[in-house]
Amino acid sequence: xxxxxxxxRSRPLSANVKRLMRLARASxxxxxxxxxxxxxxxxxxxxxxxxxxLFMEAASMCLSMRDFAPRYMTSQIAGIFDTxxxxxxxxxxxxxxxxxxxxxxxxxxxxxxxxxxxxDDIIERAGEDxxxxxxxxxxxxxxxxxxxxxxxxxxxxxxRNVDELAYAYWLGYIYRCECLMHEESSRMVYxxxxxxIMREAYRKLLESPMGQNDLSDSALEICAELDRFxxxxxxxxxKKQQRRRQKKELERAPAxxxxxxxx
Numbered sequence: 001x002x003x004x005x006x007x008x009r010s011r012p013l014s015a016n017v018k019r020l021m022r023l024a025r026a027s028x029x030x031x032x033x034x035x036x037x038x039x040x041x042x043x044x045x046x047x048x049x050x051x052x053x054l055f056m057e058a059a060s061m062c063l064s065m066r067d068f069a070p071r072y073m074t075s076q077i078a079g080i081f082d083t084x085x086x087x088x089x090x091x092x093x094x095x096x097x098x099x100x101x102x103x104x105x106x107x108x109x110x111x112x113x114x115x116x117x118x119x120d121d122i123i124e125r126a127g128e129d130x131x132x133x134x135x136x137x138x139x140x141x142x143x144x145x146x147x148x149x150x151x152x153x154x155x156x157x158x159x160r161n162v163d164e165l166a167y168a169y170w171l172g173y174i175y176r177c178e179c180l181m182h183e184e185s186s187r188m189v190y191x192x193x194x195x196x197i198m199r200e201a202y203r204k205l206l207e208s209p210m211g212q213n214d215l216s217d218s219a220l221e222i223c224a225e226l227d228r229f230x231x232x233x234x235x236x237x238x239k240k241q242q243r244r245r246q247k248k249e250l251e252r253a254p255a256x257x258x259x260x261x262x263x
Contacts, residue, residue, distance in 0.1 A: 012191065013188065013191040013192070017188060017191075018235065021182070021184065021188065021192060021230075022231055022235070024182045024184075025182070025227035025228075025230065025231050026231070040180070040220060044180050045216050045219075047085045047176055047180065048173045048174075048176045048177050048180070048216075048219060049173065049216075050176075051081070051172040051173060051175065051176040052168075052169040052170070052171075052172040052173035052176070052215075053109050053169065053172070054072075054109040054112055054113070054172055055068070055069075055072075055168040055169060055171050055172025055173075055175075056109075056165050056168045056169040056172070057108075057109035057110050057112075057113055058072075058109075058113045058168065059159055059161075059164055059165050059167075059168035059169075060158045060159050060165060061110065061113060061151070061154055061158070061159070062154050062155050062158070062159045063113070063154070065164075065167065065168055065171060065195055065199070066195055066196075068113075069171060069175075069190070069194075069195040069198075070190060070194070070195060071116065071117075071120065072116055072186075073175065073186045073187060073189065073190035074186070074187045074190060075116055075119070075120070075186075076119065077112065077115065077116050077119070078185075078186035078187070079185065079186065079187070081186070082179060082185050082186055085176065085179070085180065086180075086183065114147070114148070114151060117148040117150045117151050118146075118147075118148050119136055120148070120150075121148040121149065121150070122135055122136055122139055123135075123136075167199070167202055169215075170202055170215060171195070171198055171199075171202070173215055173219065174198070174219060174222055174223060174226070175189055175190070175193075175198075177219045177220070177222075177223050178192075178193070178223050178226070181220070181223055192230055193226060193230070197234070201222075201225075201226060201229075205222065210222070
């Protein structure tokens with residue numbers, strides 16, 4: 001079966017991964033689940049803010065979050081950020097620079113966005129049997145860095161839509177908060193909360209009293225609400241839909257006729 005190169009259509013989370021994610025978000029009423037309290041530090045909030053600024057930079061470049069969020073959250077760059085921002089991976093040492101091999105990316109959020117699309121452009125044009133990591137490394141060493149086609153057609157003027165910029169910052173911030181809360185990868189978090197789900201959650205947040213609070217003060221509560229929605233509503237509804245589809249497929253399947261046997 002062919003797999004799409006579109007990151008927003010990456011393979012779904014496995015049943016076991018979903019089980020672990022569900023346990024991590026188990027409701028307080030479930031006494032059988034051991035809950036590890038995570039105390040957020042100033043450094044954690046700084047990481048959330050850093051990713052929020054990255055998403056806002058993408059929005060200011062007139063990139064749609066519907067495209068950017070899945071592209072970033074399932075990318076190699078996000079995986080590196082997961083390692084760097086994780087509390088279990090010796091945060092703050094030079095491993096990040098060694099992994100990235102492109103220190104220029106740390107200079108500005110815009111550089112990260114451009115590198116993301118540059119890497120995707122190389123991978124899209126690579127053959128199926130090509131070593132993608134080696135190809136990217138060679139392209140960088142050969143200094144063939146060029147503006148990817150996806151960025152060439154962007155308007156020269158930056159996006160001045162304050163509402164969209166605010167949403168982009170919130171989106172990046174909360175995605176990183178979810179990753180840190182549960183020590184999950186960006187891909188896992190995006191597999192649970194797609195951009196469409198997050199956009200609707202943001203709309204409802206703005207209509208609630210909590211929408212007036214500072215994000216740094218309410219981020220953990222926002223994530224807790226998202227987790228409850230995921231475990232109590234979203235996943236059960238998806239399971240019901242799957243069962244309904246399976247039932248319809250069985251009903252459409254032709255009945256198997258018994259073989260006629262002659263003595």
